Amino acid sequence: MHEPGNSTSDVLLWRSGAPLTRREFLHDAAGIAARLPPGSHLLNLCEQRESFLLTFAASLLARRTQLMPSARGEIALRELRSAYPDNLSVTDDDVRRWRTAPYGGDRTADLAGNLSPDPGDTVLVGFTSGTTGRAQPHAKRWRALSRNAALDAAAIRRALTVSEDVPVSIVGTVPPHHMYGIEFTVLLPLFGNMSLHGERPLFPADVAEVLAEPAPPRVLVSTPLHLRALADSSVEFPGIDLIVSATAPLDPALARVIESRLRAPLLEIFGSTETGAFASRRTVRGQEWRLYGGVTLETAADSTRVSAEWFDGPQRLQDVLEQRGPGGFVLLGRDADLVEVAGKRASLADIARRICAVNGVVDAVAFQPEAAASGVASRVAAVVVSRGASARQIAEQLAASVDAAFLPRPLVLVDRIPRDPVGKISRAQLLELTRGRAAGD
Amino acid sequence: MNPTQSPLERDVAAMIVSTLNLETVAPEQIDPGAPLFGTGLGLDSIDALELALEISKRYGFQLRSDDEDNRRIFASLTNLTAHIEKNRVK
Numbered sequence: 001m002h003e004p005g006n007s008t009s010d011v012l013l014w015r016s017g018a019p020l021t022r023r024e025f026l027h028d029a030a031g032i033a034a035r036l037p038p039g040s041h042l043l044n045l046c047e048q049r050e051s052f053l054l055t056f057a058a059s060l061l062a063r064r065t066q067l068m069p070s071a072r073g074e075i076a077l078r079e080l081r082s083a084y085p086d087n088l089s090v091t092d093d094d095v096r097r098w099r100t101a102p103y104g105g106d107r108t109a110d111l112a113g114n115l116s117p118d119p120g121d122t123v124l125v126g127f128t129s130g131t132t133g134r135a136q137p138h139a140k141r142w143r144a145l146s147r148n149a150a151l152d153a154a155a156i157r158r159a160l161t162v163s164e165d166v167p168v169s170i171v172g173t174v175p176p177h178h179m180y181g182i183e184f185t186v187l188l189p190l191f192g193n194m195s196l197h198g199e200r201p202l203f204p205a206d207v208a209e210v211l212a213e214p215a216p217p218r219v220l221v222s223t224p225l226h227l228r229a230l231a232d233s234s235v236e237f238p239g240i241d242l243i244v245s246a247t248a249p250l251d252p253a254l255a256r257v258i259e260s261r262l263r264a265p266l267l268e269i270f271g272s273t274e275t276g277a278f279a280s281r282r283t284v285r286g287q288e289w290r291l292y293g294g295v296t297l298e299t300a301a302d303s304t305r306v307s308a309e310w311f312d313g314p315q316r317l318q319d320v321l322e323q324r325g326p327g328g329f330v331l332l333g334r335d336a337d338l339v340e341v342a343g344k345r346a347s348l349a350d351i352a353r354r355i356c357a358v359n360g361v362v363d364a365v366a367f368q369p370e371a372a373a374s375g376v377a378s379r380v381a382a383v384v385v386s387r388g389a390s391a392r393q394i395a396e397q398l399a400a401s402v403d404a405a406f407l408p409r410p411l412v413l414v415d416r417i418p419r420d421p422v423g424k425i426s427r428a429q430l431l432e433l434t435r436g437r438a439a440g441d
Numbered sequence: 442m443n444p445t446q447s448p449l450e451r452d453v454a455a456m457i458v459s460t461l462n463l464e465t466v467a468p469e470q471i472d473p474g475a476p477l478f479g480t481g482l483g484l485d486s487i488d489a490l491e492l493a494l495e496i497s498k499r500y501g502f503q504l505r506s507d508d509e510d511n512r513r514i515f516a517s518l519t520n521l522t523a524h525i526e527k528n529r530v531k
Contacts, residue, residue: 202486203493205503229490235503341487379462379487391465404485409462 009167012189013050014197014214020050026115028099029057035098036062041087043067043080044177049185050198051095052176056186060115066124068177069135070273070345079135115190119143126179126273128345138273145187147310148276151292152183152269153192155280159242159267160217168194169214172221173201178345179273180246184221204233217241220264224250225341231261240264246271247340249331255283273345274315275306279329291327299323339368339380341405348380351406355382358397360389363417366408367430381434382408385416410434446473450522460495461488473519489515501530
């Protein structure tokens with residue numbers, strides 16, 4: 001809890017004990033930076049927010065490039081290590097060990113300035129899973145990340161109607177290691193005059209308890225899936241000043257339910273690994289998104305080019321957007337191949353390819369049925385033609401190469417995949433196959 | 442019917458399968474002592490969230506992950522059932 005005598009603007013991280021001040025944090029990050037073994041890349045595998053944030057800051061101070069894989073399965077990490085041979089993995093245990101060793105240097109005054117690399121430096125590399133299964137790297141320069149953070153901070157403060165000098169507290173349910181998590185639970189605390197709660201609460205009762213601890217105004221950073229669970233629960237939530245949602249579009253009706261249950265306005269963020277966040281909307285007010293200042297769109301029938309002067313060049317997204325006047329757009333369709341579950345992204349084609357790689361499987365299709373009733377995209381489902389392998393054997397083998405969030409459920413065995421004469425697969429028929437199976441159980 | 446599952450374990454197993462759409466698993470196939478998460482049934486945090494909601498609706502209490510026994514509670518069907526038995530208010 002926060003000490004009455006301590007200015008909340010000094011707090012960087014809220015914890016169950018005394019909060020960690022910015023000064024203490026920078027001192028510890030500098031100690032870790034000084035102990036990093038030589039190399040140019042760094043793989044931040046910390047699970048705890050506190051050690052993740054310290055490692056992130058240490059990497060900035062040491063001018064390293066951090067690798068942020070979208071999946072952390074054994075196979076994904078092995079592929080990454082072979083592509084970046086000099087990378088160094090940092091875990092919670094490393095941070096704990098390095099922090100307890102005494103560090104003499106105390107140049108905290110200089111450190112705050114040293115935290116910002118040169119605008120052209122590649123600070124991190126994010127990855128998206130391509131249809132081929134090879135992770136596509138996306139290099140992020142400091143120029144882009146720092147602008148993202150400034151624009152996100154401005155969007156939050158505008159929604160809260162507070163000025164730049166007001167400290168804001170963030171509680172996040174999302175992991176820190178994808179672009180949404182990095183922007184809202186790492187960059188905002190480090191560069192946006194905001195503080196972060198060190199916990200990542202899961203169950204509704206945990207979220208309520210953690211939210212009560214930091215000083216207001218409090219922002220809850222979450223996902224449609226998690227917010228729906230919070231709204232569904234019977235838990236009473238303490239004062240929340242703003243809810244931020246991203247990773248999948250939120251249904252306006254569900255947004256209204258969430259706003260009334262959690263008694264706070266909901267700001268939805270639109271972005272991608274390639275671009276970072278670039279638009280926002282008050283979902284209850286309508287479908288239209290507002291672009292962040294300085295971002296422009298060129299829309300095409302099957303994709304969209306997003307430009308901003310801080311990007312290396314225009315970024316092509318598979319999402320189909322339609323412009324609405326200057327600075328506005330509506331989303332007509334998301335990239336049908338990309339799925340997001342709980343802040344993780346995967347390619348449906350890649351999942352299908354991995355199912356086909358299982359011994360005995362001859363054909364497979366992965367797809368994401370909408371959960372119309374809840375307004376939240378559901379898990380991935382799959383229809384599989386197998387000669388010998390049971391659904392259970394397929395699921396067990398897949399678990400080695402596919403993140404648990406994307407293991408198909410249901411995974412239905414069929415005699416043949418319903419393809420039309422030109423090879424297209426009818427979504428309606430896929431839905432019928434999986435629904436029939438669930439009902440028949 | 443699995444003779445090694447107690448009556449409440451059978452109810453909890455059926456709840457897990459129906460809540461999480463585990464159509465490749467029959468409730469009576471769940472080994473009461475086998476891990477539910479990671480290996481074993483391969484459940485993850487989204488599943489834990491779904492289960493927590495269903496447990497609060499059916500048995501009237503809230504799960505917490507800061508509970509020191511959390512790992513133990515989700516370690517197996519037997520442990521989860523014992524936790525429900527101890528905390529249920531309906």
